[in-house]
Amino acid sequence: MTMTNLAGRHALVTGGGSGIGAAIALTLAAAGARVTICGRRREALEQTAARNRAIDVETADVTDAESIARLYRNAQAARGPFDIAVANAGSAISAAAENISRELWADTLNVNLTGAFFSVQPALAAMRERGFGRIIFVSSTAGLKGYPYVAAYVAAKHGVVGLARALALETANDGITVNALCPGYTETPMLERAIGRAAASARRSEADIRDAFAADNPDARLLQPQEIAEAALRLCADDSAGITGRAITIPGDDAW
Ligand SMILES: NC(=O)c1ccc[n+]([C@@H]2O[C@H](COP(=O)([O-])OP(=O)(O)OC[C@H]3O[C@@H](n4cnc5c(N)ncnc54)[C@H](OP(=O)(O)O)[C@@H]3O)[C@@H](O)[C@H]2O)c1
Known part of the structure; x- marks a missing residue:
């Protein structure tokens, strides 16, 4: 097995201050990447960044266009364009379907689906220009099957799987792969x-x-967050160029 070496790569990981995003950020940094993490709480981001000097912090809310534009300006000016973009930020609030308010519905789609798209979209043009890119959405098994009391979240995460499939086709000839990780x-x-x-x-x-x-x-x-991080790392490898448009369940595909 070859070690994945991400030296010279710049990665964005949204929601990198905790949980799965923190594990992905630390794993990509350990493999040699420069990593920019974002989230709304600066303190959480700084705790992750304190564990590896290759990790930089930008406070940003993925649901806020101006905030994402600022993140890209700052991060790319300091460390160059993104070679890897991981849309991991997400949230799930449970409610029975008849109690889902318009606000809860909108908030859930905003962070998990709309925010996921618009946090990676600005990376596409430079990836295309340079003929290399890795876009990874952290969806969920809720992107592939139903769960009760989280209808908006399930709808958003299914949307993310469709989004990955569509972007994969649009980028298929540009050295860019787009995949959705679907952890349990x-x-x-x-x-x-x-x-x-x-x-x-x-x-x-x-x-x-x-x-x-x-x-x-x-x-x-x-599952442990590190298991999702290892899957993300594999997708970033040069020799994963042929893996695109996939919804990758963790644990493995046949189990669900
Ligand atoms: N845990 C599971 O069982 C599971 C299973 C499948 C999929 N997932 C998915 O995995 C991803 C990571 O979740 P997690 O389990 O690691 O939970 P988590 O620890 O709560 O992480 C979510 C991260 O997203 C950030 N975030 C939330 N809203 C944001 C916003 N508007 N803008 C920027 N950042 C935002 C949070 O930081 P701030 O609060 O500081 O903004 C937080 O660091 C999510 O997409 C989740 O749906 C989780």
Whole structure:
């Protein structure tokens, strides 16, 4: 097996201050990339960046066009155009379908779908020019199958899979790959919040809910963020040039 060497590459990881995004940022940096991470909370971003000097911080909200434009201006002026863009920022608030407000619907689509697209879109032109690019969307198994009480999130994550497939076709001859990672339940702050809310509303213990979530994964355990990061790293390798337009489940494809 060859080691993936990302020396000379500049990567963007949205939502890099915690969970899966932090693991991806640290893994790409460990492989030699310069990494720019963004999110809304500067402190969380700085905690990730403190773990590897190749990681730089830009505070930005993926739902805010001006904020993303500023991120690109600052990051590219300092470290050059992005060779890799990972749209990982996301959030999930659960509600029964009849209780989903227009605001919750809009917020969920804004961060998980619209924000995912517009946080990578500005990277495309320079990738095309240089004939190399890796775009990775962190979707979810909720991008491929339904889950109850998160209809807006499921709709957004399905949208992300379609988006990756469409962009893959548009970039197929330009050395750019576009893929969606679809992890099952993964131990992150988002999952902890979901467990807390589900336990409170079902009046069950958090341990019970955690077990139920783990049981939903094919191998009946919660994933670690590092497992998603390893999949992202593989996609960034030069010899992954032929892998594009894929929805990649974690764990592996046949399990779902
Ligand atoms: N955990 C799971 O079981 C699981 C499974 C499948 C897929 N996923 C997906 O994995 C991705 C990462 O989630 P996670 O589990 O690692 O949860 P997390 O720790 O809550 O990470 C989400 C990150 O996104 C950032 N973020 C949220 N809204 C943002 C916005 N408007 N602009 C910029 N950044 C924003 C957050 O930072 P700020 O709050 O500082 O902005 C946070 O760092 C999400 O897309 C999620 O849907 C998670």
